[in-house]
Amino acid sequence: MVIANSKIPHKAIHEIHKIAQAFPKLYLTKRMYFLILHKVLIKGFDMKLKIFDIPQTSGKVKATIHQSGKLGFSQAAIDELGINNNKHIMIAKDEDTPNDKNLYMIISEKQTESSLRVSKAGNYYYLNTKYIFDKLDISYKTRKVIFDIVEIEYEGQQVYKLIRRDVDRKRK
Numbered sequence: 001m002v003i004a005n006s007k008i009p010h011k012a013i014h015e016i017h018k019i020a021q022a023f024p025k026l027y028l029t030k031r032m033y034f035l036i037l038h039k040v041l042i043k044g045f046d047m048k049l050k051i052f053d054i055p056q057t058s059g060k061v062k063a064t065i066h067q068s069g070k071l072g073f074s075q076a077a078i079d080e081l082g083i084n085n086n087k088h089i090m091i092a093k094d095e096d097t098p099n100d101k102n103l104y105m106i107i108s109e110k111q112t113e114s115s116l117r118v119s120k121a122g123n124y125y126y127l128n129t130k131y132i133f134d135k136l137d138i139s140y141k142t143r144k145v146i147f148d149i150v151e152i153e154y155e156g157q158q159v160y161k162l163i164r165r166d167v168d169r170k171r172k
Contacts, residue, residue, distance in 0.1 A: 003043065007034040011100075011156070016092040022049075022057050033118050045094075046153040048120040051133075058073060059074055059082045060074060060076055061074065061076045061077045061081070061148070061149045061150075062074045062076070062146055062147060062148050062149055063077055063078060063146070063147045063149060063162065064124075064144065064145070064146050064147070065129070065133055065140040065144075065145040065146075066140070067140065067141055067169075068130065069128075069129060069130025069131075069133050069134065069140060070127065070128060070129060071126060071127045071132065071133075071147075072124060072126045073124075073126065075123075077149055078125055080149075081107060081149070081160065082107075083118055083125050084118065084125070085117075085119065085120045085125070086109065086118075087107055087108070087109065087117075087118045088104055088107075088108050088109070088110065088111045088112070088115035088116065088117055088118065089106065089107050089108070089115060089116050089118060090105070090106040090108070090112065090114050090115045090116070090125075091103055091104070091105055091116070091128055091129065091132055092104040092105070092106065093136070101164040102147075102162055102163050102164055103147065103161075103162040103164070104154070104159050104160065104161055104162065104163055105149070105155070105159070105161075105162055106157065106158075106159055106160075107160070114119065114156045116128060116129065134147075142169060143166045143167065143168065143169060144166070144168070144169045145164065145165075145166055146165050146166075146167065147162035147163060147164055148162075148165065148167075149162055149163075149165045150162070150163065155156075
């Protein structure tokens with residue numbers, strides 16, 4: 001993009017070149033040039049770019065209901081949540097919001113009457129959740145049910161919210 005012969009002030013061109021030199025691998029599109037010029041011309045030369053740090057993970061922290069009714073965890077979930085076969089997990093639902101399809105998960109080292117022991121098959125960890133999902137009338141045999149897992153705090157305790165999304169199963 002040629003900007004040297006345009007009516008853009010020299011200071012603005014200088015600012016654009018400074019940004020291009022600071023980020024040599026950054027390809028500036030016409031829209032990016034426009035946004036920079038807008039910032040420089042309208043708001044002045046006090047621009048300061050902040051680059052966001054991106055956390056390194058081994059994928060999406062999620063769990064999927066298998067056709068057998070078992071809840072299998074992604075490798076990222078196993079790593080992030082510290083899941084192993086010495087853990088026990090309680091599954092909960094928000095009683096105050098009956099239409100809420102999300103579930104909640106509490107991980108513990110101690111077994112209780114309402115907790116499920118984490119099982120392992122190869123590198124894969126899962127819960128025997130068939131009874132729970134049948135009771136909740138989740139159609140996991142015809143739909144692929146995936147839960148994105150996010151950490152929340154509930155009554156001062158670390159809890160994981162399982163945000164549900166359903167996808168049609170691919171037919172073989």
